[in-house]
Amino acid sequence: MSTSILKRATCSVPTKTYSLWGIGALQRMPCLISNPVRQRSMHTTENTSARPMNPAPRENPAHELKLPRDTNVGRKRFSDFDLAGKVFVVTGGAQVYCLDRADHPDEGWQQAQERVAPEWGGSLHYRKQDVGDAEGLDKLIASIADENQGIDGVIAAAGVQHISPTVEYEAQEVAHMLSINYTGVFMTAKSAAKQMIKYKKRGSICLIASISGLKANRGLISPVYNSSKAAVIQLARNLAMEWSPIKKDGTGGIRVNCISPGHILTPMVKENFDEVPGLREEWENEIMMGRLAETQEFKGAALFLLSNASSYMTGNNLVIDGGHSSW
Template sequence: MATKNLLPEFSLAGKVIVVSGGARGLGLTQAEALIEAGADVHALDVLATPSTEFAQVAARAKELGRSLTYHQVDVRDTEALQNTIFKLAEPAGIHGLIAAAGIMQETPALEYTAVDVTRMLDINVTGVFMTAQAVAKAMLKAGTKGSMCLIASMSGTVANRGLACPAYNTSKGAVKQLAKNLASEWAQYGIRVNSLSPGYIATDMVVNLFTKFPEREAEWAGQNMMQRLSSPKEFRGAAVFLMSEASSFMTGSDLIIDGGHTAW
């Protein structure tokens, strides 16, 4: 039986999708899934050079007749961000956004400085907002409809036990609320906006953290119903679902994938 026409609503053929924070980690993993579903992807990140894994995904894209292109930009530089996104939209428009750019800082609330709080919110909230705004403007100019996924976190719903990250958790709560508000304003233009809230992910950064705090690996795994951490690849399906017509009646929602952490 031929399978190429099964579940066509998950196809991203002909779509152009922007992934901020796409040079590595979760953003790059999701970008690869989008490419395999048929999309051309533009990855934005602050790094001067993307990770070594980026070249491998770009090669995979070429094999599939798709493209993965890197663009260095700081999401705090609103003008450069907007100019970059507008240029990307010129050939064929933009049909989707995964806003995964963000930082995390572990500092007790009594020791946090205003400078650090401002930096956190500038990147994790304002940067996400301005990225979504620029993509929405590009969509409206090109007359395209599409979908956006703002990467939040389960930490936007609950406080992390034994982990002092008050500004980060606040920023992710704001991202969830931002998605709902953008969804309410932009549905009239055919633009859907949702957020994705992952639980603990065993990224390279987290694995390296366990060398400093080895007890956290078991502690964090034990806080969810599945008794383990997730891997970046377990969010591939969510990326394709949220960017495709498979989620055509979904907007203003937060998709929590946390192994049951917040359901206790």
């Protein structure tokens, strides 16, 4: 069963968003080299016959992210965070299509729907979709893109947890967790990027990782979960390298970043507390702020990464953990 840390996230700006709860193209980068230079040996490496150059202006998406000249920024609050007129596939949001394995949405979805303000132009929808069904996922995201002439962003947040000593893991348990925590996120990003490339959208992809991908969780034996989140962080770097440059055919310009939350009071974490007595107190003592996070405390970070406010940010991992990793 997958869990989304952004389950109750809402957006306070007019936007068109599709949400994939529990789910979470590929083109080569252009070769950025100039004229050959004199060869020379460098220790044991191969000889170098070319030197890297800065991207050509066409390959720099920054100028395309600027607001129109007639936009009166002085009379518009937080214009860089404005998502008006864009289409997003997220795990919780404003105008949203929520996709999950369950036949019906849960209470959190209903609460998010109640917070949608008609005057902002938002709406909330629900679709049944399993992250493990890569073909179905791809078709559904494609249908969303075709309906709206593209997708502007996605948040891939699939994740399950299993607490067990390493020597007790069975191969199928490892494969199941990785199929959701890593492959599900991978395929979500891939399907979204395919549509961004098809419609030549300068999109933003946000992968939900965890501080568990950066360190071992004291008191919690979860080697597969932690390593799967480390893989997600590395995946973001590689996708950013591949998709961020703008190609000559106008595709690309897709930013990819991670959010690595600290310990959050999600249903999955609460189950961990039931399984490991004293774990909550131990975690709270290790956090500078002395408490665990609530899911709604990550809405702003998601909005930042999806909007023009982060237009020069790609391949990064945004750690939000209450100071846990700063000791």
